[in-house]
Amino acid sequence: MLKARLKRLRRFESFFRLVLLLILLGCSYVFAMFQGGFVSWFIFYSFLPFALYSFLLLCYPLQGFKMERRMPKRHLKAGETIIIEITLKRKIPFPILFLVVEDILPASIQSKQHKQLIFPGFKTRIDLKYPLKVSRGEYKWEGIRLITGDVLGIFKKERWFDHQQRVLVYPRYEELIYKPLESRFEHGGTVNPMQFQRDTSLVSSVRQYQPGDRVSWIDWKATARTNTMMSKEFEVRQTNDLMIVFNRVNTEHFEAAVQFAASIVKTIIQHGGKLGFFSVGEKVTYIPIRGEAMQESVIFDHLARVLPNCTAPLDQVVKKELAPYQPAATLAVITSTVNKELIDGLSGELRRSGGTVVYNIKKRDTPANQNEGKYISLANQRGIVVKTLYEGQFRAAFLEVLQA
Structure with a gap:
C-alpha cells in the first residue's frame, strides 16, 4: 500500500516538473516574441538546449x-x-x-x-x-x-x-605456546579425575570386587570359577580434551576476550587437540567436543557473529545447561570479569567433575581491579586456577597456568 502511494507520488512529481519545464520554455518564447531584439532571442535559444536535454533525460530509463x-x-x-x-x-x-x-x-x-x-x-x-x-x-x-x-x-x-x-x-588471534593442561592437574596441587577415564570396551584383567564398583563391571564367569566376587579391570586412557566456556558479559574487555577465545581454539586444533565450546549469552550455544578441522570453522563462525549480551549469572547457566552433559574434559572459562558468584559456582558440582581454569581477559594497559584480586585469591585457595591475561600477552596462556 505504501509503495503504491510512493509510486503515484513520484509520477505526480515528474508530471509537475514537466509542466514547470514547459512553462519556463513558454515564458522564454513569449518574452522573445513580445520583447524582440537580439538579447531576448539569445535567452530563448540558450535555454532551449537545456530544456531539450531535461526532456530527453526524463524519457531516458x-x-x-x-x-x-x-x-x-x-x-x-x-x-x-x-x-x-x-x-x-x-x-x-x-x-x-x-x-x-x-x-x-x-x-x-x-x-x-x-x-x-x-x-x-x-x-x-x-x-x-x-x-x-x-x-x-x-x-x-x-x-x-x-x-x-x-x-x-x-x-x-x-x-x-x-x-x-x-x-x-x-576475530584476530595469536599463536599460543601449546602445552596440554592436564599436566597441571596431574602434578599440581589439584587432582583432576576427569583427565583419566575408563574405556569400558577394553578389558585388561580381573580383580577382586571393591566397594564402589558398578554392577556392570562384575565378571560373573570369574566369580563362579573362584567363588569370589570379581570385577573387570579396564584400560585407562588419558585425555587432553578441553571444554571452553565463554562468558559474553558486556564489558569494555569483550573484544579482547573474543580474540583470546579465537587464539586458544586455533592453537588447540592446530596441535591435534579436541575441544568443545559453550557460549553463554542471550542465547546459549553448545558445540560438542570434536577434533575435526570443521570444528574450528564452526567456532570461528560463532565468534564472528557473537555479541556481548549475557544477562544471567554464568555459574547458574553452566550448572543448568552444561553440567548434565559435561564430558571428560578440563573446563576453561573465558571471562572479562571475576566475582564471588562465579567462584562459588565453579567450586560446587562442576568442581567435583574435573579441573577448572579461569582466564580473566583484559584490554591492554588496564589498571588492576582490587575487588577481583580478592576473588582470585579465594579461587586459588579452592583449587581453581585463575589467570589474568592482557591483550597482546596471550602467547604464554598455557604456560602461566602450568606454573600457577
Whole structure:
C-alpha cells in the first residue's frame, strides 16, 4: 500500500516538473516574441538546449543500467581492508552529465553509505572501487542507488539496485605456546579425575570386587570359577580434551576476550587437540567436543557473529545447561570479569567433575581491579586456577597456568 502511494507520488512529481519545464520554455518564447531584439532571442535559444536535454533525460530509463558488485573475499580477519569493486553497464550511450553512485553499507559500519560522484558522458561501462577497513562481525550489503539530474535542477532521477551480499569477519588471534593442561592437574596441587577415564570396551584383567564398583563391571564367569566376587579391570586412557566456556558479559574487555577465545581454539586444533565450546549469552550455544578441522570453522563462525549480551549469572547457566552433559574434559572459562558468584559456582558440582581454569581477559594497559584480586585469591585457595591475561600477552596462556 505504501509503495503504491510512493509510486503515484513520484509520477505526480515528474508530471509537475514537466509542466514547470514547459512553462519556463513558454515564458522564454513569449518574452522573445513580445520583447524582440537580439538579447531576448539569445535567452530563448540558450535555454532551449537545456530544456531539450531535461526532456530527453526524463524519457531516458535508468533501468537500462546493469550493476555488479564484487568482493574478492567473503571471509576476512578483523583489521583487514576489503576492496569493493562496482561495475555499471548500459547499452544506450546517452550523455549523462553526472551520476552519484551510492553504496548502502551495513548498519554496523559508522559511515552507513559510500557515495562517489562521476561524470560518465557517453560511457557504456563504468568501473569503480573503494577500500573499507572492517572489524569483527557479520556485514550485509543491501544495494546500490544511482542518482542523476539535469543542469537546471528541475529533474532528478533515481534507480535502486537490490543486491545483497554478506561478508564474515573473523576475530584476530595469536599463536599460543601449546602445552596440554592436564599436566597441571596431574602434578599440581589439584587432582583432576576427569583427565583419566575408563574405556569400558577394553578389558585388561580381573580383580577382586571393591566397594564402589558398578554392577556392570562384575565378571560373573570369574566369580563362579573362584567363588569370589570379581570385577573387570579396564584400560585407562588419558585425555587432553578441553571444554571452553565463554562468558559474553558486556564489558569494555569483550573484544579482547573474543580474540583470546579465537587464539586458544586455533592453537588447540592446530596441535591435534579436541575441544568443545559453550557460549553463554542471550542465547546459549553448545558445540560438542570434536577434533575435526570443521570444528574450528564452526567456532570461528560463532565468534564472528557473537555479541556481548549475557544477562544471567554464568555459574547458574553452566550448572543448568552444561553440567548434565559435561564430558571428560578440563573446563576453561573465558571471562572479562571475576566475582564471588562465579567462584562459588565453579567450586560446587562442576568442581567435583574435573579441573577448572579461569582466564580473566583484559584490554591492554588496564589498571588492576582490587575487588577481583580478592576473588582470585579465594579461587586459588579452592583449587581453581585463575589467570589474568592482557591483550597482546596471550602467547604464554598455557604456560602461566602450568606454573600457577
